[in-house]
Amino acid sequence: xxxxxxxxxxxxxxxxxxxxxxxxxxxxxxxxxxxxxxxxxxxxxxxxxxxxxxxxxxxxxxxxxxxxxxxxxxxxxxxxxxxxxxxxxxxxxxxxxxxxxxxxxxxxxxxxxxxxxxxxxxxxxxxxxxxxxxxxxxxxxxxxxxxxxxxxxxxxxxxxxxxxxxxxxxxxxxxxxxxxxxxxxxxxxxxxxxxxxxxxxxxxxxxxxxxxxxxxxxxxxx
Amino acid sequence: xxxxxxxxxxxxxxxxxxxxxxxxxxxxxxxxxxxxxxxxxxxxxxxxxxxxxxxxxxxxxxxxxxxxxxxxxxxxxxxxxxxxxxxxxxxxxxxxxxxxxxxxxxxxxxxxxxxxxxxxxxxxxxxxxxxxxxxxxxxxxxxxxxxxxxxxxxxxxxxxxxxxxxxxxxxxxxxxxxxxxxxxxxxxxxxxxxxxxxxxxxxxxxxxxxxxxxxxxxxxxx
DNA sequence: GCCCCTATGTAACCTGCGTCACAGAAGATC
DNA sequence: GATCTTCTGTGACGCAGGTTACATAGGGGC
Numbered sequence: 001x002x003x004x005x006x007x008x009x010x011x012x013x014x015x016x017x018x019x020x021x022x023x024x025x026x027x028x029x030x031x032x033x034x035x036x037x038x039x040x041x042x043x044x045x046x047x048x049x050x051x052x053x054x055x056x057x058x059x060x061x062x063x064x065x066x067x068x069x070x071x072x073x074x075x076x077x078x079x080x081x082x083x084x085x086x087x088x089x090x091x092x093x094x095x096x097x098x099x100x101x102x103x104x105x106x107x108x109x110x111x112x113x114x115x116x117x118x119x120x121x122x123x124x125x126x127x128x129x130x131x132x133x134x135x136x137x138x139x140x141x142x143x144x145x146x147x148x149x150x151x152x153x154x155x156x157x158x159x160x161x162x163x164x165x166x167x168x169x170x171x172x173x174x175x176x177x178x179x180x181x182x183x184x185x186x187x188x189x190x191x192x193x194x195x196x197x198x199x200x201x202x203x204x205x206x207x208x209x210x211x212x213x214x215x216x217x218x219x220x221x222x
Numbered sequence: 223x224x225x226x227x228x229x230x231x232x233x234x235x236x237x238x239x240x241x242x243x244x245x246x247x248x249x250x251x252x253x254x255x256x257x258x259x260x261x262x263x264x265x266x267x268x269x270x271x272x273x274x275x276x277x278x279x280x281x282x283x284x285x286x287x288x289x290x291x292x293x294x295x296x297x298x299x300x301x302x303x304x305x306x307x308x309x310x311x312x313x314x315x316x317x318x319x320x321x322x323x324x325x326x327x328x329x330x331x332x333x334x335x336x337x338x339x340x341x342x343x344x345x346x347x348x349x350x351x352x353x354x355x356x357x358x359x360x361x362x363x364x365x366x367x368x369x370x371x372x373x374x375x376x377x378x379x380x381x382x383x384x385x386x387x388x389x390x391x392x393x394x395x396x397x398x399x400x401x402x403x404x405x406x407x408x409x410x411x412x413x414x415x416x417x418x419x420x421x422x423x424x425x426x427x428x429x430x431x432x433x434x435x436x437x438x439x440x441x442x443x444x
Numbered sequence: 445g446c447c448c449c450t451a452t453g454t455a456a457c458c459t460g461c462g463t464c465a466c467a468g469a470a471g472a473t474c
Numbered sequence: 475g476a477t478c479t480t481c482t483g484t485g486a487c488g489c490a491g492g493t494t495a496c497a498t499a500g501g502g503g504c
Contacts, residue, residue, distance in 0.1 A: 065365065067373040071492095075365060089358025092351065098365050125344060129314065135357045136311025142364040143287065143297060143320050149371045150403040151289040154491070172451060181372040186491060188452065204451065204500065293462095376461070394481065408461060410482060426470060426481065 001057070001108055006034055009057050010110065013081035016130035028120075033111045043084075043101040050090035050097065052111035056080045059107035064100050064178075073149075073181030075099055076141050085138050088131065091117065152221065154182055155190050159219035162200070162209060169207040194218075223279070223330055228256055231279050232332065235303035238352035250342075255333045265306075265323040272312035274333035278302050281329035286322050286400075295371075295403030297321055298363050307360050310353065313339065374443065376404055377412050381441035384422070384431060391429040416440075 001009075007029065011018050017025070033052070037043070043061060044050060061078040063086065078084050078101075086097055091114050112120075120127045148157050157180055162169055173187040180187070191207065194200045199215045201208045209215060223231070229251065233240050239247070255274070259265070265283060266272060282301050285308065288294040300306045306323060313336050334342075342349045370379050379402055384391055395409045402409070413429065416422045421437045423430045431437060 065369045065372070067369075069373070069492095071373065073368065073372050075368065085358070085361060088354075089361060092354050092358060098362055121350065122344075122347060128343065128350075132310075132314050135361070136307070136314060139307060139311060139357070139361060139364065140320050142361065142368065146295065146297065146364065146368055146371060147287045147289075149368060150287070150295050151291070151293065174451080183492065184452085185454085185493080189454080189491090192453075202452090291462095396481080405462065406482085407463080407484085411461090411484080414483075424482090 001034060001036065003029065006057065006110065010055070013057065014055060014130070016124075016126040019126055020124065028112070028116060029110075031113055031116045034108065035111060036106065036108045037103055039103055039105050039107075041103040041107065043103060043107075044086070044090075044097050045100050046097055048097055050087050052087065052113055053083060053091060053117040054087055055083050055110045055112065057108040057110060059103060059105045061107065062102045062104050064102065065098075065181075066100060071181060071183060072178045074179040075145065076138060077104070083131075083134060085135055088117075088135075149181065154180065154186060155193075156219050156221050158187065158190050159194070159199075159215045162207060163212060163215055163219060167209055167212070169209070170205055171207070172205055223256060223258065225251065228279065228332065232277070235279065236277060236352070238346075238348040241348055242346065250334070250338060251332075253335055253338045256330065257333060258328065258330045259325055261325055261327050261329075263325040263329065265325060265329075266308070266312075267322050268320060272309050274309065274335055275305060275313060275339040276309055277305050277332045277334065279330040279332060281331075282326045283329065284324045284326050286324065287320075287403075288322060293403060293405065294400045296401040297367065298360060299326070305353075305356060307357055310339075310357075371403065376402065376408060377415070378441050378443050380409065380412050381416070381421075381437045384429060385434060385437055385441060389431055389434070391431070392427055393429070394427055 007025065020028070034057075039059075043054075056078055058080055060080070061084060063075045063078065063084065064072050065075060066072040084101060086099060086101070090097055121131065122128075148160075158176065161176060161179060165171070173191065174184045177184045177187045191200065191202060194215070195202050197214070199209070199211045199218070201210050229247065242250070256279075261281075265276075278300055280302055282299050283306060284299055285297045285306065286294050287297060300323075308321060308323070343353065344350075370382075380398065383398060383401060387393070395413065396406045399406045399409045413422065413424060416437070417424050419436070421431070421433045421440070423432050
């Protein structure tokens, strides 16, 4: 990605940077690294240190906890216009990572070095607010997740997951299981009951939501 | 609590404020409210708005998710020297609360009004770092919690909980269940098996950890 | 077509843990 | 001491969901 398009993409995705002066922006881009990595790249892992504040321009990152058994559970996803707060926390000199980040597709990001991150944080109020906003959003998400895992049955959670993915879902049962922290067989079993009830129709790597209203009711635990 | 002791307690518990000038501190104390509330007070609830940045001087707050079934799960506790990041997020104008906060004992706190919070955040780097630190710490805790709830069995989690409460634990089985998101009967049952294996000895509202080493192994899932 | 790989179906089984329904016990109140 | 309340012990039962172990099927490469 060339410098000009990086710049325009940044401004477009990160309104918090819009009000930066031209020269400050130049300075930042010189200090930063733009990286593009292929799908599947492990960006960070439990216990690995971290050296930059990443801003995603393109692609997405799955942030995941994995159990020794091989089961895995998705904590959240980082989309363009967002940043991984784990990195932030890590950079602030606190605890090391406690999860794994994997590029879900080809990924382009700008890596802001710590000194510049701190500078922005102290000097640029919109950026500071933006970062705070990210934090609180993630925390809210994590709380929702805790609640779901602790109190909701898997059929509810699966229904909710499907509803969040649009009318036609392209995913394998294994991928869905990995988002939910469950296993493939159970997802298959539940999907079958959904299909029998006329809520979805199933195909290879494709699930069509036939009756989203009823599915919503399942998700709500009715 | 009189003004002088509030001041000294603040400086003692919040080193981030230590470097504030005398006059800035005065200004802050004038703007802030010091509140003392009795044990059991509900400080905030799902969907309730929020108007200040609280700094706990004395006592503690349980932050909890509760399910319609009546089961409840503790997300974290706020101790003296800490603040509830939920409030922070809420104050930044983002989402409303998604949990409940309950005073675990008599509670004294300083409530910093939003405009002053923002001022401190932008002008006082140590405070900013402190707040960031809180955020990242909570996020790490929440991730641990998600992992525990999703992948660890209840006996592991109970063992870990006991180990985190010292050699002799004073709590009812119901209280332990409420921290774990489970129910009393199961906690009683598990404690009994612990007792039979010589890991703990049980009394009314008292659990003595007889063999912490073995208990640690249970917690690790050995 | 043939082979291989990945995705899916699905049945039998086991276990963890939540629910229900009590009963006894230790303090607390009077 | 009598009664009440809170805490604890315990058994029977049910169900969600994880584990194991295959079978089948589609799709792509050759």
